[in-house]
Amino acid sequence: MIKEIREPSVAQYANEIRLNALSIILDKGGGYLTQASSAAEILATLFARVLKLSLEKDRLPLECPIDSYVPFGGSAYYGEKSSLGDRLFISPGHYAMAVYCTLAAVGILPPEALEAFGADGSCLEAIGNDFCPGFETNAGTLGQTISIAAGVALSRKNRLDSGKVYVFISDGELQSGQTWEAIQAAVHYRLDNLVIVIDNNFHQVEGLTKDVMNVEDILDRLRAFGADAVRIDGHNPEDLAKAMLRQTPGKPNAVICDTDPTFNMDFLKEYEPFLHYFRINDANRDSVEKQRHLLSGVKSYD
Amino acid sequence: MIKETGVHAKNLIKWAQNKDNVVVLTADLGSSCEVKEFSRVFPSRYYSMGVAEQNMVSWAAGMAREGYYPMLHTFSVFMYRRALDQIEMSVAYSNLPVAFVGFLPGLMTPGGPSHQATNDLAVLRSIPNLRIYETGDATDVETVLEEAYRQKGPVYIRMLRGEIPRLFRDSPVNKYQPCRLLREGEGILIFSSGIMTGRIGQAVEQLAESGLSIRHVHISRIKPLETETILRYIAGIKYGVLTVENHSIIGGLGSAIAEIMSETGPSLPLKRIGIPDAYSRGGSFEYQCGLNNLTADQVVTAAKNLTGSNCREEDFQGTAAATEYFDQKMKQVVIKK
Numbered sequence: 001m002i003k004e005i006r007e008p009s010v011a012q013y014a015n016e017i018r019l020n021a022l023s024i025i026l027d028k029g030g031g032y033l034t035q036a037s038s039a040a041e042i043l044a045t046l047f048a049r050v051l052k053l054s055l056e057k058d059r060l061p062l063e064c065p066i067d068s069y070v071p072f073g074g075s076a077y078y079g080e081k082s083s084l085g086d087r088l089f090i091s092p093g094h095y096a097m098a099v100y101c102t103l104a105a106v107g108i109l110p111p112e113a114l115e116a117f118g119a120d121g122s123c124l125e126a127i128g129n130d131f132c133p134g135f136e137t138n139a140g141t142l143g144q145t146i147s148i149a150a151g152v153a154l155s156r157k158n159r160l161d162s163g164k165v166y167v168f169i170s171d172g173e174l175q176s177g178q179t180w181e182a183i184q185a186a187v188h189y190r191l192d193n194l195v196i197v198i199d200n201n202f203h204q205v206e207g208l209t210k211d212v213m214n215v216e217d218i219l220d221r222l223r224a225f226g227a228d229a230v231r232i233d234g235h236n237p238e239d240l241a242k243a244m245l246r247q248t249p250g251k252p253n254a255v256i257c258d259t260d261p262t263f264n265m266d267f268l269k270e271y272e273p274f275l276h277y278f279r280i281n282d283a284n285r286d287s288v289e290k291q292r293h294l295l296s297g298v299k300s301y302d
Numbered sequence: 303m304i305k306e307t308g309v310h311a312k313n314l315i316k317w318a319q320n321k322d323n324v325v326v327l328t329a330d331l332g333s334s335c336e337v338k339e340f341s342r343v344f345p346s347r348y349y350s351m352g353v354a355e356q357n358m359v360s361w362a363a364g365m366a367r368e369g370y371y372p373m374l375h376t377f378s379v380f381m382y383r384r385a386l387d388q389i390e391m392s393v394a395y396s397n398l399p400v401a402f403v404g405f406l407p408g409l410m411t412p413g414g415p416s417h418q419a420t421n422d423l424a425v426l427r428s429i430p431n432l433r434i435y436e437t438g439d440a441t442d443v444e445t446v447l448e449e450a451y452r453q454k455g456p457v458y459i460r461m462l463r464g465e466i467p468r469l470f471r472d473s474p475v476n477k478y479q480p481c482r483l484l485r486e487g488e489g490i491l492i493f494s495s496g497i498m499t500g501r502i503g504q505a506v507e508q509l510a511e512s513g514l515s516i517r518h519v520h521i522s523r524i525k526p527l528e529t530e531t532i533l534r535y536i537a538g539i540k541y542g543v544l545t546v547e548n549h550s551i552i553g554g555l556g557s558a559i560a561e562i563m564s565e566t567g568p569s570l571p572l573k574r575i576g577i578p579d580a581y582s583r584g585g586s587f588e589y590q591c592g593l594n595n596l597t598a599d600q601v602v603t604a605a606k607n608l609t610g611s612n613c614r615e616e617d618f619q620g621t622a623a624a625t626e627y628f629d630q631k632m633k634q635v636v637i638k639k
Contacts, residue, residue, distance in 0.1 A: 129395070130395075130396050136367070137363075137392065137396070138391045138392070138395045138396060140391070141387055141391045143356075144356075144360045144387075144388055144391060144392050145360075147356070147357045147359075147360030147361045147363075147364065147388075147392070148360045148361070148363045148364040148367070148392055149364060150357075150361055150364060151360070151361035151362060151363060151364020151365040151366075151367075151368075152364040152365070152367060152368055153364075154349075154361070154364070154365065155364065155365050155367075155368030155369070155370060156368065158346075159368075177356070178354075178356040178357055178360070178388075181352075181354035181356060181357035182357050182360070182361070184352070184354070184357075185351060185352065185354065185357055185361065188352075
């Protein structure tokens with residue numbers, strides 16, 4: 001039922017993430033499409049090049065109980081936890097579609113699972129909660145998961161685990177006070193096993209981040225807080241892998257990934273700067289179909 | 303009344319001795335929450351998080367996910383007001399074992415409304431998965447930790463610090479009692495909680511001596527309430543039920559009892575004594591209790607009113623009377639200035 005984890009190719013994964021996302025929004029009539037586009041290379045690189053996961057299970061749980069007690073978490077889709085393995089925390093819950101599309105692209109979820117996205121009773125909820133595949137926290141309320149991930153990183157440091165804790169956050173979350181409380185504390189406790197990956201796509205609900213509430217200079221701010229920060233092109237797999245795998249002794253590693261939410265989705269440019277949620281209508285359906293056709297024709301991933 | 307000091311400080315160290323997964327997190331108020339000594343005895347199990355409660359709560363959720371039992375120590379008010387979303391989404395929704403050990407409940411701080419947890423129960427009672435305890439004496443303080451730990455889920459504790467009464471010396475001493483029958487009678491039933499149970503002891507004696515038969519029950523687990531037991535206590539009561547709490551009359555013990563009574567039908571009058579629906583002032587506990595009609599006198603008057611004798615109209619108007627009284631007091635304060 002579950003595909004083998006395939007030979008890793010960042011470009012191929014990223015292309016499939018975008019393809020999967022386009023299929024979902026064509027099916028559902030809308031969704032958080034641009035987030036899948038801005039984060040495609042980041043998520044693809046994490047799975048292809050960075051994360052050490054134990055994915056030897058031949059069948060992963062997919063059914064999701066509705067009651068409040070959840071016997072397994074969404075992180076079960078990343079395999080057994082071990083002292084050597086890495087952990088991935090997704091903070092912005094609305095990236096759920098991007099995450100599920102990634103899990104399908106890399107073979108952790110069967111492709112047909114995506115049909116249940118957002119359906120009543122499905123564990124593929126539209127906003128990620130701790131029982132949704134790929135999520136370990138209730139991520140819908142922004143700015144909390146970085147603290148949770150840091151608490152996990154501290155616990156793992158106490159245990160002398162060699163695996164790292166990756167937390168994926170969005171640039172809008174840098175407007176939230178708790179994010180900076182968490183960075184302050186992660187620096188205080190010298191959490192060099194914590195990697196903060198920021199999808200800096202310059203957009204949020206109400207338009208450009210710089211207009212809604214400026215967060216620049218992000219690099220200076222992170223360094224001023226004591227993090228070991230770098231800023232890179234978030235669509236370049238080489239830069240991404242190198243930055244995320246850096247050793248940063250005594251400090252958390254912060255990777256600012258500058259991204260474009262219309263990357264390989266040119267038809268979205270006419271909606272600038274309001275790209276947070278994309279709704280399909282009769283007028284734009286053709287351009288979405290065309291984009292999907294274009295991406296599905298991509299044969300070479302070099 | 304026997305008084306003891308530093309009960310939690312000593313008890314926590316003793317209790318946590320053989321529980322390596324118990325860690326304490328504080329938001330710069332460890333020394334004000336009786337965990338200073340804990341930090342000396344177990345330095346590696348004590349985490350100072352700075353004045354940043356939201357991060358502290360979510361951080362604790364991360365540690366709980368890794369097998370720790372984080373016990374957050376700060377003033378109640380700074381937990382439930384400053385970090386409510388974190389309590390709900392980082393901890394309660396995921397049903398994680400985290401203990402919110404809240405100090406200075408209700409009016410027990412001289413600090414005024416910024417420091418007063420006067421509606422914590424109203425807010426937190428509505429959170430699924432969260433169990434709520436309120437300690438009223440040294441025995442409650444000592445036994446609540448094991449009770450909380452055994453739940454393997456989130457708990458909120460209204461904790462007492464400093465000099466506190468030892469009211470309960472019954473056995474088994476090592477078991478937390480969610481609800482205690484302190485006096486048997488059938489005229490009036492008084493439910494009290496927290497520090498108020500000790501404070502109204504004398505008023506209850508006085509009423510009993512004046513010939514009124516009083517059944518007095520101490521409630522130390524606010525959620526879930528022992529509904530069946532409470533209904534048994536209500537059964538056979540002649541005149542009415544009185545609730546006394548160091549909390550707003552909205553949403554706390556009084557409201558919880560009202561919910562039970564209104565749904566299950568014992569047709570008895572209910573009078574809630576608590577903090578009126580208004581912000582109080584800073585000052586000593588005595589001063590604030592007077593200001594807010596949270597006094598033994600009020601208990602005596604309310605009990606007599608419930609029996610129908612010695613009735614004064616204004617005392618029977620509940621919230622309105624209390625608010626009016628408070629308003630008058632406030633006016634006096636302002637005028638004095």
